């Protein structure tokens with residue numbers, strides 16, 4: 001190999017459509033740089049139409065959207081909220097913002113998302129103890145939708161509202177319905193690495209327009225209807241700016257293309273690497289269509305002769321950004337001692353196994369075919385050389 005460093009391939013780089021400028025210019029021409037404005041209203045309507053919900057409220061981040069969702073469901077001190085363990089920290093931090101306590105739920109094999117079995121046990125225990133959770137936060141990781149039907153049945157049995165963390169699943173469907181619109185409230189993120197981006201931003205969606213009106217009120221410092229500045233409730237400064245909403249509108253127009261591109265990238269990985277012994281890609285549950293935000297796989301180290309850690313090191317050496325799967329939240333030092341329900345009682349948590357053996361591959365919709373070949377070649381080399389190569393990269 002030559003010593004020359006090849007250009008870096010990123011995990012999921014922002015991918016502009018070219019139309020963003022037009023909307024930004026419009027905002028400038030009308031001098032609508034102030035936070036609220038016509039682009040924001042239009043972006044909300046367009047996202048709601050896409051998600052199939054009655055309304056939407058645009059905010060400054062996906063994390064802010066989750067925080068508002070919990071506020072709207074009256075989550076406070078002394079309450080508990082159930083949440084998927086296998087996710088990014090932002091899914092659960094808002095539980096702590098509210099002074100409530102998370103209870104983490106394991107993943108299951110068919111979706112890698114919330115296990116209905118574990119959720120059922122957790123709800124039964126909570127009901128027996130007389131303290132049902134105020135909400136269940138269900139995450140659709142890497143674009144794969146959770147087993148919503150089973151989760152719905154359980155949550156309605158106990159009367160607990162569902163908040164869908166659809167930050168990674170915008171454009172994914174469950175039996176033809178868009179993610180985000182499957183629970184009481186849903187949230188999206190437009191952070192720089194997500195399938196579409198406003199550089200930073202989020203959205204709360206729901207069929208409950210009264211709740212969304214309350215969300216907009218809370219997101220603008222909870223200002224009472226009065227001629228002077230008057231406040232009876234504690235609010236936040238969480239609204240999205242009109243300029244960034246313009247970027248979002250242009251991005252939303254190409255969302256379906258972005259989903260198609262990410263799915264094609266996944267197909268290529270699956271086609272070229274799927275036959276490697278010990279390699280298994282994240283499954284797609286029958287009746288769901290994942291946006292394949294990130295291509296994720298697990299390695300059976302014995303069968304593959306290579307560990308996920310070795311593969312990550314080899315990719316990094318080739319200047320390719322790959323990442324381990326999310327470290328489960330019940331394993332995070334921040335949440336030490338928090339209650340956790342595993343998928344199969346008495347067995348090792350399923351999401352821990354995923355975490356220890358998996359990784360995400362570069363999946364940006366703007367990645368060229370040649371760049372993806374570089375990733376595939378690098379991985380094939382590692383497999384081809386088996387243990388020797390992995391021993392080398394480990395040293």
Ligand SMILES: *Cc1c(COP(=O)(O)O)cnc(C)c1O
Pocket residue numbers: 060061062063064087088090091139165167168188189190191201202
């Ligand atoms: C990105 C992400 C969030 C948070 O969104 P931000 O816009 O970055 O605040 C929440 N949950 C999951 C699963 C995410 O991937």
